[in-house]
Amino acid sequence: MTDSLPMPISAPITPAQRTSILNLLRRAARAEILPRFRALDPSEISEKTGRQDLVTAADKGAEAMIARGLQRMYPHALIVGEEAVAEHPEIRDRIGDAELAFTIDPVDGTWNYAHGLATFGIILSATRFGVPVFGMIYDPILDDVVMAETGGPTELVFPRRRLSRHLTVSPGGPLSELQGFVPLYLFPEDKQAQVAAVLPRFERSHTLRCSAHEFRLFAQGSVDFLFSARLTPWDHAAGALISKCAGGHVAMLDGSDYNAKLRDGVLLCASNKETWERIRDAFSFLLDPPTEG
Structure with missing residues (x-):
């Protein structure tokens, strides 16, 4: 019997899986992030490494919900959440060897979020042996998402309107x-x-x-x-x-x-x-x- 080969680096996340992941982020935003926005009690905000590095109850609650959902969808995947790594740094050490890993930043821009600024989002990626193969950045306030997978375009998707458009970088210059x-x-x-x-x-x-x-x-x-x-x-x-x-x-x-x-x-x-x-x-x-x- 031969050893099984690793899945190819370019193996995609299927359209159905993308929809399931996006819906998971939207549910986490509605349940854990948006209800607390501009309504956090001081006891729900704490420092990690210093005054500029904050964590809130929304970060912890959203990450736990997203991690549970991903683990149900992908039982053998490594889940690398920012808040989980803060408690267990050794999780991060495994990402380069993981055939499939998901990274989660449940509230990116926590300082903004904790101070009532609407410039924050949820970041999720899938990696294979550390190489990103799928990425999703969700804006809970506007309920839209930018996503891409290896070999495809970058799309801005409006779930409620079922619309999307391709994004392109600027022409650059001096x-x-x-x-x-x-x-x-x-x-x-x-x-x-x-x-x-x-x-x-x-x-x-x-x-x-x-x-x-x-x-x-x-x-x-x-x-x-x-x-x-x-x-x-x-x-x-x-x-x-x-x-x-x-x-x-x-x-x-x-x-x-x-x-x-x-x-x-x-x-x-x-x-x-x-x-x-x-x-x-x-x-x-x-x-x-x-x-x-």
Whole structure:
């Protein structure tokens, strides 16, 4: 008897499965997230690693509901939820070896959510041996979703209206005409001053404190690039795939491919390879070894 071969990296999530996953996210939003929005008791908000890293009862409740639903649909899949990993860090170590894993960020943009800002979303991805093969970013407020799978387009779907449209990144251009997202506070402290010195070279740079909406805006061509630092698979795996399927050039700053198992490095998504290279060259100092104190 021969050993069974792993499923191909490009194996898709079927249309019926996509619908089931989306419905699961919508139910979790209605049950756990939306009822608490702008109604959180202070006792339902706590810090994880510091004042800027919050978790709420909505994060925990939504993740538990989504994880249960996914495990019923995919009994043998690894479920990598942000809040579960906070309690059991060893879960994350298994993602690179998992034939099928799902990452969950139940409320991406928790700081915004906890302060009453409507810029938050649910991020979900499916990976095979760390390679993203399916991504979904759901906006509970507007009840729409951006999704993509390997080899297909990036779609913006309006479930209630049964409408969808394909998304395409911007045409890019010279640095002085680019707008993008640069999370300055997430870069290594010894590099932040150098990063800040580059920012005036762009037409505009800012951050939403929410990967979900930053990736959505990039995929629909509203901005030309985005950086992701302090890599976490629940924040970046879905967005990396969605950005690529929308026509963007997606790679680590050293030129290597993104993988959800990565913990170090900087992910750069840009409109095309030429634009990506211009931005990479402007931030090439980020590839230098850390400065010793």
